[in-house]
Structure formats: C-alpha cells, structure tokens
Amino acid sequence: MSQPPVIFWFRRDLRLDDNTGLHEAIKSGHPVIPLYIIDPRIRQSDRYSHARMAFLLDSMEAVNQRLSDYNAHLLVRHGNPHSILSELIQQTNASGLYFNADYTPFAVKRDETLQDNLSIDVRSFDDALLIPPGGVMKDDGTPYVVYTPFKKRWNDKIKPATSTVEMSSDNFYNISEIENVGIPSREQLEIQTNIPIPSAKETYAQSKLTHYIKSAINAYDTDRNHLTIDPFNDDRQTGSSFLSHYFRLGILSPRQAYWAARDKYGNNQSESAQQSIATWVSELTWREFYMHIMYHFPHVDRNNFRDTYDALKWRSAPEELQAWKDGLTGYPIIDAPMRQLRAIGWMPNRARMIVASFLTKDLLIHWQEGERHFMQYLLDGDPAANNGGWQWAAGTGTDAQPYFRIFNPTSQSKKFDKDGDYIRHWIPELNNVPKKYIHEPWKMDAPPTNYPAPIVDHKFARKRTLEAFKAAREVEPA
C-alpha cells in the first residue's frame, strides 16, 4: 500500500464496533495505526485507581485480540501524548490523526494543544455522548444547569444511529517494523488491587446489554433502588444494568444502549414496561448532562458549581473520614457499601447517595474527599458523573437537592435493605444480629463487641449541618 498511514488514537472508546473516529479513519482509505498511549500523568493523579487501570489493561488486550482478526495489533506507547505522536508521525510519515473527543477539562486542554502543535491533519469526532456539548442549549444560547429542562430538550434531539464499517486486514498498517512495547503487565505498572476485574471484552459487554434489555429493563422502575450485593459475580442479581464500567471506557457506546432500549420500547410493551425503559434512558441522559456541565463549567472539577457555598466551613476530621472509608462508622447502611466499594469496585446508586449524604451532611466533610475516594476505587469512576453525584449530594452542584434535605441513614436503611441481607453480606460482624436491630445495632442490650458504636449522632449532626449551610448562605459574596 503506497498511501501514508493515519493514526487512530484510542482513549475512552475501547471498542471496534460503533466507534465513530475509528470508522472514519478506516473510511479515509489510508492504512490505520491503532494506538493507545499510557500517559504517566494519569498514574500520578490523586484520582488514580489501580483497579480501573487493571480493567483498562484488560480492555486494551480485548481490543488487541479483536484487531488480530485483521492481522493488526494495538500499538502501545508510554509517555507524553505530544512527544509520542510527534515521534510516531516521523517514524511512519503518518498524514492524519483521528480520535474521539473527550470533554473533561484535562482532555480538552490536551487535545487543543495537540491540534495547535501537530503538523498533520488532526480530526476529532463526537462519539462519547448521544448529543455532544453545545448540542443541547437554551434558546438564549446558554447551557442548561438544571437536569429536567435539559432532558426535555435532549429528548427532542434526533439521535445518531450506530455506525458500521467493513474491516479487513488491508485497512491496517503493518506495525511490526516499528517499536511496540505491547500491553504492559500489571506488575510493570505496579498495579495493586484485590478487586476482581470483570471481563473487558466488547462482545461480552454487548451480550450483557442485550441480556439486560431482554430480561430486566422492564422492571427498572421497581428494581433500580435494590441494594445489589455483587452483580459481577452472580448473574441472578437484580437491580440496575451494571454496565457503567463499560460506558466509562467506551467498551459499550451510548448509541448501542440507547437504540437497544428504544427498539424494546416500541416493541409492544406494556405501559409500565415503557415507563421503566424511559426511566433507564433518562439515566443515560444524566450521564450526558453531567458531561455537558463539566465541559461548559470546567471549574466544577475542583470547585463548587455554585459559589453560594464557597464560605461553608467544612470540618477537618481525619479519623472520621478514615472510619467512613474503612466502613467503620457504626452505621451499617454506610459501612456495608463502603466495604463493597473496596471489595468489588462498584456500589449501587442508592448506596452512593446515602454514603455521600453521610460524609457531607452527617460528618460535614468536604465532598472532594468523597469524590477522590470514589475515583480511587470505582471501576466506573468517571470525572463528570462522579463530580455531579457528589455535588448533588453535598448541595453545592447544579441540580442540587436543597441543603436542608438530609438523608436519615436509619430510615434509608429500613426502606432499602428491609431484611438486612445487604448489610449482613458486607458486615459479617452483624451476621447474628436480629432483623429488629440490624439497622441500629447500637440499640441492642449487648451490641456486637467487634462492631463500632456510631461515630456521630444523626440528630445532632443534622442540626450542625443546617447551621453551617445557613451561615455560609449569609456570607456576602466577595
């Protein structure tokens, strides 16, 4: 082949199917160099997750395996993207660079610099969302900051179809002549994690999506708040779709999910099933909303969305923070999910809301502490969704719940883990506690001696938080 190659740079889109940028690169007719760059800055970040990195390595392996059907390989390089790309362009005379846009402040800045400094044709595609930032704006041209009107407009937008392209070995550049360090091992990257890593194969993720749409989405409205114990280890677990880690790395695309749900919706479903399907699609919309927010308001990444609460006096309480992280607060409904997070790298949405409320409202500890801890352990840890969830719970965000709405951990526990099965699974010390006391073991005459007493009294904490938020609101902005 005499044509110069083009580079396709994989980032958070580790799949071959419905990959907009990759398909465009193939359609260009130039042989494609599939590339992944391991940027050392990611590993130095305070939000770095060993588990997520292990999952990423597996997903690179899965992409490489699929490429081998076309006698192609994933080229893996380690270093600063600009230097790596410049060197590769020189080595191969590549005439173009293709990638899918990423909308976090870090990625936007990195990509803008590349576009300004590389001497070849750089093409960025919208792929990670159904509707990219800028595509859902108010009539006055400003971004939405409240979810419900965002969703209404998002619903009206025409959604792109999934993309398909015929691939053959002719579409790929023979990289055997250039240095390829290959996919590093966990040892080489000094990954330390005990979290079992779910399959990262694209076909497996697609089969999970298909199975969910076929057998469980119709009950989403009733099951979504279920405190699922371990969805990755037991196929019979009900609740939500358990697909977020696939969306995070782009092993699944949002278009694949959206159209699968839409097809089901239009397929003779009952009214309640249709309602459930619509609710599930609205969760995909939350994902889009928070990415739009982070794109339009990059300050949220390290600051309150609303400066009303910049004067809030968060507490410095390292021991209480540690107890929260370790699942030793004495509140079973807090400790069970915090232990689950460390054990399997996932937590149900309801539990995320409960533990986030507890950290920010009962302990009055800054949401950024919780945000960071979640990023260090969640397999689906996503800067925009995580930030949105934390700022919502803390009351500092866009569509924040009002500051005076504070979750009562015991009522949440009684409502969402009625029989205490979830608690007992994750807190074996409470195995023998009768149902009557499982939510409040401190009320027993003789509570288990190997489980702590509550580190804070909820009633007292609630009052303290209301006062702190009220005081912050009364401070005049500078």
Ligand SMILES: Cc1cc2nc3c(=O)[nH]c(=O)nc-3n(C[C@H](O)[C@H](O)[C@H](O)COP(=O)(O)OP(=O)(O)OC[C@H]3O[C@@H](n4cnc5c(N)ncnc54)[C@H](O)[C@@H]3O)c2cc1C
């Ligand atoms: C404090 C807090 C932190 C969170 N951190 C993350 C995070 O780092 N990464 C992440 O993907 N989600 C995060 N969420 C949102 C939500 O909890 C997870 O997306 C969901 O639990 C994943 O399980 P699932 O795939 O079964 O979701 P389902 O209920 O089946 O939803 C389908 C998909 O919609 C998306 N989604 C669902 N709820 C939300 C939401 N509230 N915000 C944004 N996207 C959503 C996810 O991609 C999810 O896979 C957070 C929520 C809170 C309250």
